[in-house]
Structure formats: C-alpha cells, structure tokens
Amino acid sequence: MLTANEKKLLRKKLDTYEGTIPHMYLDSKGYITVGIGHLITSVANAQLISFVDAKTNKKATAAEIKTDYDNVIKQTNNRVASYYKKYTALKITQSEIDKLTNKHIDTFYKELKRIYTSFDTYPSEVRLALFDLIFNLGMTDLRNNWPTFNKHIKALDWQKAANNSSRKPPVSAARNKYVKGLLEKAAQTTKIKATP
C-alpha cells in the first residue's frame, strides 16, 4: 500500500491533473461527480456525502442535496466543471474531498494488485506512475489495451515501460512527462543499485 507521504503526493498530482471540484458537476459521460472524479450514482448516494452550504458552511439537508443533484443532472454534459457551479448551492470540504479520494486510492490499489501481482514490491515512483494511469484510464483499459507497457512493467523494465507510457490527447504532454519521469527515475535508481 502507499505510505501516507505517497498518498499525499498522489492526491496533489491528482488535483493538478484531474482537478478538485467541490460542487456537483457532470462528467463527460453525463454522470454526477464531485471532488476528484468521485462518481455519484444516485440522489441517495449523494446524501451519503457530507455537503455543506457553500455560503454558510452549514451542514446540508437531504432535501438540499437532492435539489443540487436534480439541478445538475438536467444540464448538458461535457462542459468545463466550473460551468455547473451556478446550478449548485452546496460544496464539500477539503477533508471530505481527501476522504473520498483516499477511498478511490484504496479501490485502485486493489485493482492494481489484480493487474500487477508484484505491485507492492515495485519502487515508489512506479507505483505512483501506475496510480496516475489507472485513475485516468480505468482498470479495464489499462489491463486490456496496454499490452506493450504491461509487458515491460511485469518484466520490471522501468525504462522500456517509460518509453511506452504516453497517453493520447487530451492527456497533456506535461502529464505524460510526469509519468515517464517517474518510471525513468525508477530505472536509474534500479541501475545504480544493481551496479557493484
């Protein structure tokens, strides 16, 4: 599992690349989402999250959460997340965002271990790189549609994995460089350790 420091670093990077949105918004598929890509599947599901009034910070009622949900769900999807703010009155706090993100990290950790059985033994940089990929690509795409990259990861060849780690647009060059850099750092560290 990731250490507390690694989790903190991962949350920071996810904030940079995925964005932290404290109000409900629609993702590209038209699903209600909040925080760092936390999917809300229903009104009941939304009511399990600690929303507060964006102006007063007072704890939101179930009815207020339903109002925000109903207002956002009827909007057009695939807009910038900030577009939906005007349809909401509630937000979630940073500690609630961290709580939801940590849950995601735990889920993705289990999935990463299913794809890469030796995941726990990988260098920290490799684990952070794989977390960034799975958060963005999901488990099924990463597992099924990245055969070259996965072959090199499983062979512990971090340099070759780095060379085959780029995602297509709209993933930015900066994000691809971040993941490649992590894997290259692991390759260099491993090389130094292996040198007698």
Place this chain on the structure above:
Amino acid sequence: MSCSVDKTEIPATWYSGYKMPQLLEKNIEAKSIDDIKLLVNSKWYTEFTIVNPAAPDTKYTVNTCSSIPDGNIQKLYTIPERSNSAFMDITAMCQATSYILKGKASTQTFLNNLVFDKSLPDKLPKRIAMVTSVTEYRKLFNDKNIKYWSQVLEITGIDINGAGHATYQTNGGAQELELVAKGDFNGDKIEDILLTSRDSVEDGSYSATRLFMFTKLSNDGDIIFLQ
C-alpha cells in the same frame, strides 16, 4: 438545413451532431450557411487558458473558434488540465465549422447506405478505434493486416440513439459516434462525411472527442479515412 445549390447536385448538409450552436454563450440557430459563418466569431459558453508545449511559458486565452492559435490543435492543452476534454470537444466543432464553410455540393455519393448499426465497426477504418496508448496506436497503424475498427476493439454492445447516432461499448470503454455533416469537403465532387467519436473509458477520467472525415469512392469500395 442545407446551402442553396444547383438542383442536380447534393448540397452540403449538417446534422444534430453539429453541436457548435449549443456551445456558445448565446445559442444561435444554424439554419443556413450564413448562420454558420457567424459562429466562427461567436463567443463560447466559457473561455479557456491554453498552452502550446513548444512554448509552455506563453499562455493564450481563447473564447471563439477564430481565437484558436494556428497549428496543431491536438498539441494544445488547457490550464487547468481537467478542462482539456471540454476544450477538445469545442475545437472539434470549430474544425467541423471550418469544413462545412469550405464544403461544396457533391455530384456523387456512395455513402447513402451508411447506417449506424452493429455492422458499422466492420466498415469504418481502424483509425476510429479508441486507443489510449500512443505505442499501441502506432503499432496499429503500422499493421497492414488490420483495416477495420472491429479488428482493433471488441464491440461488446450498441445503443442506437437515433439515425446517425449510436454508442458502441468496447472492452474498456465506449465510443459515441454521431454524424456531423455530409458534403464535398475535399474538392473531388464525391460526398464525404464528418463524424465525431466521443470516447470514454470505464471507471476512469479519460475522455476525448475526435472529428473524422471519411469518404467512399465506389459502391463496393471501402470507407476511406481522409482526415
């Protein structure tokens, strides 16, 4: 919704997949080619701060199709990064606008029987397939034995959303295909089509909008990727 042309020709036409009007600050109905001309300089519903990786210190604010810097749009990315997908969606519609404005009436078409059904993945070229890995994408295009979309991805389900609009579930995600326009966009008098693929992955944040131009040069021929 078509431009006025000689009756013997097939006019350039746009469909519900042409979403530029809905992406503006004020909705403008695109009933004629003159309406579409107005969309080029019309303000979007939001503005984006973008960066070109070749000059990362220079930031641009863009809020109309005409304000996008020249060059490879795909290389531009937004600040913050999370807006990239919405930016890609809007720039795809700007490209479609540009093609529609340059489009001419065609005199021949071999695309009349193109239906958005379960057989489409066996007909459309491999380029339409959602491939998120740059390495696998390159491999795919060097592989001469692979020609069609269905040879790249297993299509596990299909939702028909209307004529010229369907969502194809794949092993790992979904591609929502929508017809944007028909017309002669490359000047050979034969009808071409513009369509978008809105790509998403299962349980991940990746999503992309890609605009394609395809044509067909004979009844028995393959659908050909143009741009």
